[in-house]
Amino acid sequence: MIIAIIVASEIGFWVLIALGLVARYMLRLKRTGLTLLAMTPVVDVILLVVTAMDLTSGATATVFHGIAAIYLGFSVAHGHKMIAWADRHFAYRFANGPQPIKLYGGGGGVCGGYAVECWKDVARTALAVAVALGTIWLLTVVVDNETRTSALNDLNSIFLLVVAIEVLWALGYTLWPKKRPTLSPLVDVHANATSGQQ
Numbered sequence: 001m002i003i004a005i006i007v008a009s010e011i012g013f014w015v016l017i018a019l020g021l022v023a024r025y026m027l028r029l030k031r032t033g034l035t036l037l038a039m040t041p042v043v044d045v046i047l048l049v050v051t052a053m054d055l056t057s058g059a060t061a062t063v064f065h066g067i068a069a070i071y072l073g074f075s076v077a078h079g080h081k082m083i084a085w086a087d088r089h090f091a092y093r094f095a096n097g098p099q100p101i102k103l104y105g106g107g108g109g110v111c112g113g114y115a116v117e118c119w120k121d122v123a124r125t126a127l128a129v130a131v132a133l134g135t136i137w138l139l140t141v142v143v144d145n146e147t148r149t150s151a152l153n154d155l156n157s158i159f160l161l162v163v164a165i166e167v168l169w170a171l172g173y174t175l176w177p178k179k180r181p182t183l184s185p186l187v188d189v190h191a192n193a194t195s196g197q198q
């Protein structure tokens with residue numbers, strides 16, 4: 001059941017975002033759109049409550065209960081950024097909004113700051129891990145049965161791995177900044193072939 005709840009939560013999260021953006025930009029119902037977007041944390045609360053109820057009813061914790069905690073942490077830490085990304089792209093495609101700017105390089109500037117954004121993602125992921133660990137601790141306290149919640153502690157190494165990958169990713173783009181793609185000069189193949197024959 002917990003797997004179905006996690007999937008339903010993920011679907012519900014994106015459905016609320018989609019409905020919110022449609023209401024805001026296509027139906028011109030700004031308040032309704034903002035209300036729908038603001039309801040996305042409700043999905044997280046429902047997931048947390050259902051997970052706690054499942055464990056307190058006698059279920060033994062599995063990796064999927066841990067995934068619920070991870071989902072909650074990721075949603076809290078990265079949810080705002082994901083909504084903002086969807087909002088920018090939706091506004092550009094359906095409401096004549098400005099074209100989203102791609103980030104390059106390691107510093108600031110209009111089109112720079114990709115490495116800076118990577119380090120911000122490190123902070124967001126660290127927050128996500130902290131929320132997930134706090135959620136797992138809360139679940140273990142509520143269940144109060146170490147035997148049935150021991151599987152949740154096995155996720156600590158995964159959390160450390162995820163943060164380490166984020167740090168390496170940010171460090172890599174700090175040392176080797178992401179370059180803006182350059183357009184190759186257009187080459188007239190037929191002209192080159194002709195000049196080669198002469």
